[in-house]
Amino acid sequence: MTASNPRIFLSAGEASGDQYGAELIAEVRRRLPEATFFGLGGTRMAEAGLERVVKAEDVAVMGITEVILHMPQIYREFRRLVGALKAGRPDVAVLIDFPDVNFRLARELKKLGVPVLYFVSPQLWAWKRRRLRWVQERVDRMMVIFPFEESFYRARGVDAEFVGHPLAELALPASLRDEYARRHGLRLLIEGPASNRKKEWIALLPGSRWKEVRLNLPTMIEAAELLGSGYEFLLPIASTLDRKEVQELVDELSDGSTPQITLVGDAREALFHARGSVVASGTATVQAAVIGNPFVVVYRVSNMTYRVAKRLVRYPAEIPAQEDAAGNLPVGMVNLIAGRRVVPELLQDRFTGKNVAETLAPLLADGPERSEMIAGLAQVRAKLLPALEGDGRRTAIQRVAEAVEELFVGVSSAVAG
Incomplete structure (x- = not known):
């Protein structure tokens, strides 16, 4: 270890973490130009300069039963990461969400005496x-991205800081509607007698993992068929997914009554x-909220995972x-950020094509339901931004990079002393 050549370990196993990790690499390198990075990450982190010991797409699974089924593969990749840590001890480690792997990595890192920074708290x-x-x-x-997490951790003796949510800081996309359509x-426009009417688009976000897509997309396509040919549907592909596989699934699920579904x-x-969207519970719901897009939250996991989660989920003060009328807590x-039901949730058995179409339809039309949700989403976005400081507002990624630099300087000083 030298003061001029910091070696930084990063671990992110999901699409959102891959994006944050790539941005963090760029920001840390701006502060520490000689820094090198290795660990677990996706394609964006690799493009940013991460030496990938393990690829995120090889370990991204979901749910209790899914983790159990993939445990042998996950364990093999985990041992590869541990071997890389021992072979080239890092100066600082940054773990991004992905708790099933990252908490175990944190144990190995502490054994090696490596300071650990955790960015994006798991939902403990x-x-x-x-x-x-x-x-x-x-x-x-x-380093937490939801405002209630700071007080939760500090009350329990953890050095925690709310840095704001990276998605809330991003400017709105700059592309124009006609340019996006051409691309x-x-x-x-709607074809036929009503050709002067604008063709509306609806976004379908089934998740960033293949298992999520397999579980959520079929019902989303059923809803698309019920909403009808007056809409076209946009299906964003996460960096952790194979575009060809997703397109093959769409083709398999579609028939003559399915409106156009375009992968983007x-x-x-x-x-x-999009005029509105159907979004699997997760980071994408925050994306929809900060953009102000009216949406419905949906999700489906294995029955065992759902039963266990429903029994165990309890929120602190x-x-x-x-709770809803049936006594279900929100997910x-x-x-959770709003402290009230801003968007409807259709989970597990309630997640049907019919329910999605009927719940989304009022949000697509100009009216009180749409206006009320847009106002609620704006309030959520405001809560995701940290307070202004004397010199302005640093971004979440800048705050995390600053913490990485402080940890590295502290380690370097201890070694020098």
């Missing part, structure tokens, strides 16, 4: 709260141009979650 405040002890023992700094072969590359751009992050 919802369930698996026993893992809080792992944070207390293995994590030096927790993706979309129609701008940028979820934010699709949400910006820091989250004023409202959509937008509703």
